[in-house]
Amino acid sequence: MKDLILDVDTGVDDALALLFAVRHPELRLRAVTCVAGNAGLGQVVANTLKVLDAAGAPDVPVSAGAERPLIEPARDAGHIHGADGLADLGLPVSARRPAGVPAVDLLRDTILGAPEPVVVVGLAPLTNLALLLRACPEVAGNIERLVLMGGSASIGNATPVAEFNVWHDPEAAAIVMDAGVPVTMYGLDVFYHVSVDAPTCAELLGHDEPGSRLAGLLLRHQIALCGADPRVNGDGLLGDAGAVCAVADPGGLTTERLPVSVELAPGRSRGQTLVDRRVLPGEDAAHGLAGTANGVDVALAVDALRYRKLFLDTLLSGPPA
Ligand code: BDR
Ligand code: CA
Numbered sequence: 001m002k003d004l005i006l007d008v009d010t011g012v013d014d015a016l017a018l019l020f021a022v023r024h025p026e027l028r029l030r031a032v033t034c035v036a037g038n039a040g041l042g043q044v045v046a047n048t049l050k051v052l053d054a055a056g057a058p059d060v061p062v063s064a065g066a067e068r069p070l071i072e073p074a075r076d077a078g079h080i081h082g083a084d085g086l087a088d089l090g091l092p093v094s095a096r097r098p099a100g101v102p103a104v105d106l107l108r109d110t111i112l113g114a115p116e117p118v119v120v121v122g123l124a125p126l127t128n129l130a131l132l133l134r135a136c137p138e139v140a141g142n143i144e145r146l147v148l149m150g151g152s153a154s155i156g157n158a159t160p161v162a163e164f165n166v167w168h169d170p171e172a173a174a175i176v177m178d179a180g181v182p183v184t185m186y187g188l189d190v191f192y193h194v195s196v197d198a199p200t201c202a203e204l205l206g207h208d209e210p211g212s213r214l215a216g217l218l219l220r221h222q223i224a225l226c227g228a229d230p231r232v233n234g235d236g237l238l239g240d241a242g243a244v245c246a247v248a249d250p251g252g253l254t255t256e257r258l259p260v261s262v263e264l265a266p267g268r269s270r271g272q273t274l275v276d277r278r279v280l281p282g283e284d285a286a287h288g289l290a291g292t293a294n295g296v297d298v299a300l301a302v303d304a305l306r307y308r309k310l311f312l313d314t315l316l317s318g319p320p321a
Pocket of ligand 1: 012013149157163
Protein backbone atom coordinates (compact mmCIF):
# COMPACT_ATOMS: atom_id res chain seq x y z
CA MET A 1 0.00 0.00 0.00
CA LYS A 2 1.39 3.43 -0.95
CA ASP A 3 0.45 6.62 0.87
CA LEU A 4 -0.33 9.37 -1.60
CA ILE A 5 -1.06 13.09 -1.60
CA LEU A 6 -2.45 14.82 -4.68
CA ASP A 7 -1.94 18.52 -5.40
CA VAL A 8 -4.53 19.46 -8.04
CA ASP A 9 -6.12 22.25 -10.08
CA THR A 10 -9.25 20.23 -10.95
CA GLY A 11 -9.51 20.31 -14.11
CA VAL A 12 -10.95 17.57 -16.36
CA ASP A 13 -7.88 15.35 -16.23
CA ASP A 14 -7.21 16.07 -12.54
CA ALA A 15 -10.72 14.68 -12.02
CA LEU A 16 -9.74 11.49 -13.88
CA ALA A 17 -6.66 11.30 -11.65
CA LEU A 18 -8.73 11.69 -8.47
CA LEU A 19 -11.16 8.97 -9.58
CA PHE A 20 -8.26 6.62 -10.22
CA ALA A 21 -6.39 7.42 -6.99
CA VAL A 22 -9.48 6.86 -4.84
CA ARG A 23 -10.22 3.51 -6.48
CA HIS A 24 -6.79 1.91 -6.86
CA PRO A 25 -6.50 -0.83 -4.20
CA GLU A 26 -2.76 -0.21 -3.57
CA LEU A 27 -3.02 3.58 -3.17
CA ARG A 28 -4.15 5.29 0.02
CA LEU A 29 -5.13 8.91 -0.68
CA ARG A 30 -4.13 10.77 2.49
CA ALA A 31 -4.92 14.36 1.45
CA VAL A 32 -5.76 16.55 -1.53
CA THR A 33 -4.51 20.11 -1.83
CA CYS A 34 -5.81 22.64 -4.32
CA VAL A 35 -4.10 25.44 -6.24
CA ALA A 36 -5.16 27.94 -8.88
CA GLY A 37 -4.42 26.70 -12.37
CA ASN A 38 -6.98 25.30 -14.76
CA ALA A 39 -9.59 27.34 -12.86
CA GLY A 40 -9.64 29.85 -10.02
CA LEU A 41 -8.94 28.46 -6.55
CA GLY A 42 -12.54 28.47 -5.25
CA GLN A 43 -13.73 26.64 -8.34
CA VAL A 44 -10.88 24.12 -8.06
CA VAL A 45 -11.88 23.32 -4.47
CA ALA A 46 -15.57 22.96 -5.38
CA ASN A 47 -14.70 20.72 -8.34
CA THR A 48 -12.42 18.53 -6.25
CA LEU A 49 -15.11 17.92 -3.63
CA LYS A 50 -17.66 17.03 -6.31
CA VAL A 51 -15.29 14.53 -7.90
CA LEU A 52 -14.55 12.89 -4.56
CA ASP A 53 -18.32 12.41 -4.15
CA ALA A 54 -18.62 10.72 -7.54
CA ALA A 55 -15.57 8.56 -6.78
CA GLY A 56 -17.18 7.34 -3.56
CA ALA A 57 -14.13 8.52 -1.62
CA PRO A 58 -13.93 8.25 2.15
CA ASP A 59 -13.54 11.45 4.16
CA VAL A 60 -10.24 12.65 2.62
CA PRO A 61 -9.06 16.08 3.86
CA VAL A 62 -9.05 18.73 1.12
CA SER A 63 -7.40 22.14 1.55
CA ALA A 64 -7.26 25.34 -0.46
CA GLY A 65 -3.79 26.68 -1.20
CA ALA A 66 -2.35 29.40 -3.39
CA GLU A 67 -4.76 31.51 -5.40
CA ARG A 68 -2.03 32.78 -7.70
CA PRO A 69 1.52 31.95 -8.75
CA LEU A 70 4.51 33.28 -6.77
CA ILE A 71 5.05 36.26 -9.06
CA GLU A 72 2.51 36.53 -11.84
CA PRO A 73 -1.29 36.67 -11.83
CA ALA A 74 -3.32 33.47 -12.25
CA ARG A 75 -4.32 32.59 -15.84
CA ASP A 76 -6.94 29.88 -16.10
CA ALA A 77 -7.43 27.34 -18.89
CA GLY A 78 -11.19 27.72 -19.36
CA HIS A 79 -10.80 27.32 -23.13
CA ILE A 80 -9.61 23.75 -22.49
CA HIS A 81 -11.47 22.65 -19.36
CA GLY A 82 -14.75 24.60 -19.71
CA ALA A 83 -15.98 27.69 -17.86
CA ASP A 84 -16.26 25.75 -14.57
CA GLY A 85 -12.99 23.90 -15.15
CA LEU A 86 -14.87 20.61 -15.24
CA ALA A 87 -16.33 20.43 -18.75
CA ASP A 88 -19.47 22.32 -17.60
CA LEU A 89 -21.12 19.03 -16.65
CA GLY A 90 -23.29 20.61 -13.95
CA LEU A 91 -22.27 18.11 -11.25
CA PRO A 92 -24.18 18.46 -7.95
CA VAL A 93 -22.62 20.68 -5.28
CA SER A 94 -20.89 18.57 -2.63
CA ALA A 95 -21.83 18.50 1.03
CA ARG A 96 -18.16 17.88 1.89
CA ARG A 97 -16.32 20.83 3.41
CA PRO A 98 -12.66 21.78 2.94
CA ALA A 99 -10.39 21.31 5.94
CA GLY A 100 -10.03 24.52 7.91
CA VAL A 101 -6.26 24.72 7.40
CA PRO A 102 -4.24 26.10 4.48
CA ALA A 103 -2.81 23.65 1.97
CA VAL A 104 0.80 24.10 3.13
CA ASP A 105 -0.22 23.14 6.70
CA LEU A 106 -2.19 20.12 5.54
CA LEU A 107 0.74 19.01 3.37
CA ARG A 108 3.24 19.46 6.20
CA ASP A 109 1.15 17.67 8.81
CA THR A 110 0.19 14.82 6.49
CA ILE A 111 3.75 14.24 5.32
CA LEU A 112 5.35 14.47 8.75
CA GLY A 113 2.58 12.39 10.33
CA ALA A 114 2.76 9.53 7.84
CA PRO A 115 4.23 6.29 9.19
CA GLU A 116 6.16 5.68 5.93
CA PRO A 117 7.52 8.17 3.36
CA VAL A 118 4.70 9.37 1.10
CA VAL A 119 4.50 9.96 -2.62
CA VAL A 120 3.38 13.50 -3.46
CA VAL A 121 1.86 13.91 -6.91
CA GLY A 122 1.74 17.40 -8.39
CA LEU A 123 -0.84 17.65 -11.16
CA ALA A 124 -1.00 21.42 -11.23
CA PRO A 125 1.15 24.55 -11.10
CA LEU A 126 3.75 23.94 -8.39
CA THR A 127 3.00 26.96 -6.19
CA ASN A 128 1.76 24.98 -3.15
CA LEU A 129 4.67 22.54 -3.29
CA ALA A 130 7.25 25.32 -3.66
CA LEU A 131 5.80 27.20 -0.68
CA LEU A 132 5.85 23.97 1.34
CA LEU A 133 9.45 23.08 0.52
CA ARG A 134 10.64 26.62 1.28
CA ALA A 135 8.65 27.01 4.54
CA CYS A 136 9.08 23.46 5.86
CA PRO A 137 12.19 21.88 4.28
CA GLU A 138 12.07 19.15 6.94
CA VAL A 139 9.23 17.46 4.98
CA ALA A 140 11.79 16.33 2.40
CA GLY A 141 12.88 13.56 4.76
CA ASN A 142 9.46 11.89 4.65
CA ILE A 143 8.73 12.27 0.92
CA GLU A 144 9.58 9.12 -1.01
CA ARG A 145 9.21 10.90 -4.34
CA LEU A 146 7.54 13.82 -6.06
CA VAL A 147 5.78 12.74 -9.25
CA LEU A 148 5.05 15.84 -11.29
CA MET A 149 2.81 16.12 -14.29
CA GLY A 150 4.60 18.99 -15.90
CA GLY A 151 7.27 20.07 -18.31
CA SER A 152 8.47 18.49 -21.50
CA ALA A 153 11.64 17.44 -23.23
CA SER A 154 10.05 18.29 -26.57
CA ILE A 155 6.88 20.26 -27.39
CA GLY A 156 4.85 22.58 -25.17
CA ASN A 157 1.14 23.32 -24.91
CA ALA A 158 0.77 26.68 -23.14
CA THR A 159 3.36 28.00 -25.60
CA PRO A 160 5.17 26.10 -28.36
CA VAL A 161 7.83 25.10 -25.84
CA ALA A 162 6.31 25.46 -22.34
CA GLU A 163 3.92 23.04 -20.63
CA PHE A 164 1.00 24.65 -18.73
CA ASN A 165 1.80 23.64 -15.13
CA VAL A 166 5.39 24.85 -15.37
CA TRP A 167 4.49 27.90 -17.48
CA HIS A 168 1.85 29.02 -14.97
CA ASP A 169 4.42 29.31 -12.16
CA PRO A 170 7.97 28.80 -13.47
CA GLU A 171 9.69 30.03 -10.28
CA ALA A 172 7.73 27.47 -8.25
CA ALA A 173 8.69 24.68 -10.65
CA ALA A 174 12.37 25.64 -10.40
CA ILE A 175 12.23 25.61 -6.59
CA VAL A 176 10.59 22.17 -6.52
CA MET A 177 12.93 20.56 -9.04
CA ASP A 178 15.99 21.85 -7.17
CA ALA A 179 14.76 20.96 -3.65
CA GLY A 180 16.80 17.78 -3.40
CA VAL A 181 13.77 15.46 -3.25
CA PRO A 182 13.63 12.63 -5.84
CA VAL A 183 11.48 13.88 -8.74
CA THR A 184 9.82 12.05 -11.61
CA MET A 185 8.84 14.39 -14.42
CA TYR A 186 5.79 12.98 -16.20
CA GLY A 187 5.76 15.55 -18.98
CA LEU A 188 4.06 16.05 -22.32
CA ASP A 189 6.44 13.53 -23.92
CA VAL A 190 4.37 10.76 -22.32
CA PHE A 191 1.18 12.68 -21.41
CA TYR A 192 0.06 12.75 -25.06
CA HIS A 193 0.35 8.97 -25.45
CA VAL A 194 -1.90 7.68 -22.68
CA SER A 195 -5.51 7.68 -23.78
CA VAL A 196 -8.81 5.81 -23.90
CA ASP A 197 -10.49 5.01 -27.22
CA ALA A 198 -14.04 5.99 -28.12
CA PRO A 199 -15.65 2.51 -27.69
CA THR A 200 -14.19 2.23 -24.18
CA CYS A 201 -15.39 5.71 -23.38
CA ALA A 202 -18.88 4.64 -24.52
CA GLU A 203 -18.62 1.59 -22.25
CA LEU A 204 -17.84 3.80 -19.25
CA LEU A 205 -20.73 6.10 -20.16
CA GLY A 206 -23.08 3.12 -20.16
CA HIS A 207 -22.49 2.51 -16.44
CA ASP A 208 -24.96 3.68 -13.81
CA GLU A 209 -22.28 3.81 -11.15
CA PRO A 210 -21.37 7.53 -10.69
CA GLY A 211 -17.54 7.27 -10.82
CA SER A 212 -17.39 5.24 -14.04
CA ARG A 213 -20.03 7.41 -15.66
CA LEU A 214 -18.19 10.60 -14.68
CA ALA A 215 -14.98 9.18 -16.18
CA GLY A 216 -16.93 8.53 -19.40
CA LEU A 217 -18.27 12.09 -19.48
CA LEU A 218 -14.83 13.57 -18.86
CA LEU A 219 -13.24 11.38 -21.53
CA ARG A 220 -15.98 12.36 -23.98
CA HIS A 221 -14.92 15.97 -23.38
CA GLN A 222 -11.31 14.98 -24.00
CA ILE A 223 -12.23 13.27 -27.28
CA ALA A 224 -14.12 16.34 -28.47
CA LEU A 225 -11.17 18.52 -27.51
CA CYS A 226 -8.36 16.87 -29.41
CA GLY A 227 -9.62 13.59 -30.84
CA ALA A 228 -9.41 15.07 -34.33
CA ASP A 229 -5.64 15.45 -34.01
CA PRO A 230 -4.14 12.44 -35.83
CA ARG A 231 -1.47 12.18 -33.13
CA VAL A 232 -4.20 11.27 -30.63
CA ASN A 233 -6.06 8.76 -32.91
CA GLY A 234 -9.55 9.96 -31.98
CA ASP A 235 -8.94 9.00 -28.34
CA GLY A 236 -9.57 10.85 -25.07
CA LEU A 237 -6.38 11.69 -23.18
CA LEU A 238 -6.07 10.47 -19.59
CA GLY A 239 -3.72 13.40 -18.97
CA ASP A 240 -2.97 13.83 -15.26
CA ALA A 241 -4.42 10.39 -14.52
CA GLY A 242 -1.48 8.87 -16.38
CA ALA A 243 0.89 10.32 -13.77
CA VAL A 244 -1.03 8.52 -11.01
CA CYS A 245 -0.97 5.32 -13.06
CA ALA A 246 2.82 5.75 -13.01
CA VAL A 247 2.75 5.79 -9.20
CA ALA A 248 0.66 2.61 -9.06
CA ASP A 249 2.70 0.89 -11.80
CA PRO A 250 6.12 2.55 -12.27
CA GLY A 251 7.21 -0.29 -14.57
CA GLY A 252 5.08 1.17 -17.38
CA LEU A 253 7.34 4.20 -17.61
CA THR A 254 10.84 4.53 -19.08
CA THR A 255 12.79 7.30 -17.42
CA GLU A 256 16.27 8.78 -17.68
CA ARG A 257 17.97 10.77 -14.90
CA LEU A 258 18.82 14.14 -16.42
CA PRO A 259 19.44 17.73 -15.33
CA VAL A 260 16.32 19.86 -15.85
CA SER A 261 16.26 23.63 -15.49
CA VAL A 262 13.32 25.96 -15.96
CA GLU A 263 13.55 28.96 -18.27
CA LEU A 264 12.69 31.98 -16.11
CA ALA A 265 13.49 34.84 -18.47
CA PRO A 266 10.50 36.82 -19.76
CA GLY A 267 9.29 36.01 -23.26
CA ARG A 268 7.81 33.20 -25.26
CA SER A 269 10.12 30.52 -23.90
CA ARG A 270 9.42 31.37 -20.23
CA GLY A 271 8.39 28.17 -18.47
CA GLN A 272 10.21 25.85 -20.86
CA THR A 273 11.92 22.91 -19.17
CA LEU A 274 15.47 22.63 -20.49
CA VAL A 275 16.16 18.90 -20.34
CA ASP A 276 19.86 18.33 -20.84
CA ARG A 277 20.32 15.20 -22.92
CA ARG A 278 23.77 16.03 -24.25
CA VAL A 279 26.41 13.33 -24.45
CA LEU A 280 29.51 15.50 -23.93
CA PRO A 281 29.94 18.55 -21.69
CA GLY A 282 28.96 21.70 -23.58
CA GLU A 283 30.67 25.03 -24.04
CA ASP A 284 28.38 26.43 -21.31
CA ALA A 285 30.01 24.21 -18.67
CA ALA A 286 33.47 24.81 -20.13
CA HIS A 287 32.96 28.55 -19.72
CA GLY A 288 31.32 28.48 -16.27
CA LEU A 289 27.78 28.97 -17.57
CA ALA A 290 26.30 25.54 -16.68
CA GLY A 291 22.72 25.36 -15.44
CA THR A 292 21.34 23.26 -12.61
CA ALA A 293 23.09 20.08 -11.52
CA ASN A 294 19.87 18.40 -10.35
CA GLY A 295 18.94 14.92 -11.55
CA VAL A 296 15.29 14.51 -12.49
CA ASP A 297 13.87 11.17 -13.61
CA VAL A 298 12.39 12.33 -16.90
CA ALA A 299 9.73 10.06 -18.42
CA LEU A 300 10.65 9.56 -22.06
CA ALA A 301 8.47 6.58 -23.01
CA VAL A 302 5.33 4.94 -21.67
CA ASP A 303 3.48 1.66 -22.16
CA ALA A 304 0.26 3.45 -23.01
CA LEU A 305 -1.94 0.36 -23.40
CA ARG A 306 -0.80 -0.93 -20.02
CA TYR A 307 -1.94 2.32 -18.36
CA ARG A 308 -5.20 2.37 -20.33
CA LYS A 309 -6.03 -1.09 -19.02
CA LEU A 310 -4.94 -0.18 -15.50
CA PHE A 311 -7.15 2.91 -15.54
CA LEU A 312 -10.20 1.03 -16.82
CA ASP A 313 -9.84 -1.96 -14.52
CA THR A 314 -9.42 0.37 -11.56
CA LEU A 315 -12.38 2.58 -12.41
CA LEU A 316 -14.66 -0.35 -13.09
CA SER A 317 -13.75 -1.96 -9.77
CA GLY A 318 -16.10 0.57 -8.19
CA PRO A 319 -15.81 2.72 -5.07
CA PRO A 320 -13.62 1.60 -2.16
CA ALA A 321 -15.33 -0.66 0.38
C1 BDR B 1 -1.60 20.08 -17.50
O1 BDR B 1 -2.24 21.34 -17.50
C2 BDR B 1 -3.62 21.17 -17.29
O2 BDR B 1 -4.36 21.62 -18.39
C3 BDR B 1 -3.88 19.71 -17.06
O3 BDR B 1 -4.76 19.56 -15.96
C4 BDR B 1 -2.53 19.14 -16.80
O4 BDR B 1 -2.22 19.14 -15.44
C5 BDR B 1 -1.20 19.71 -18.91
O5 BDR B 1 -0.31 20.67 -19.41
CA1 CA C 1 -3.95 19.53 -13.74
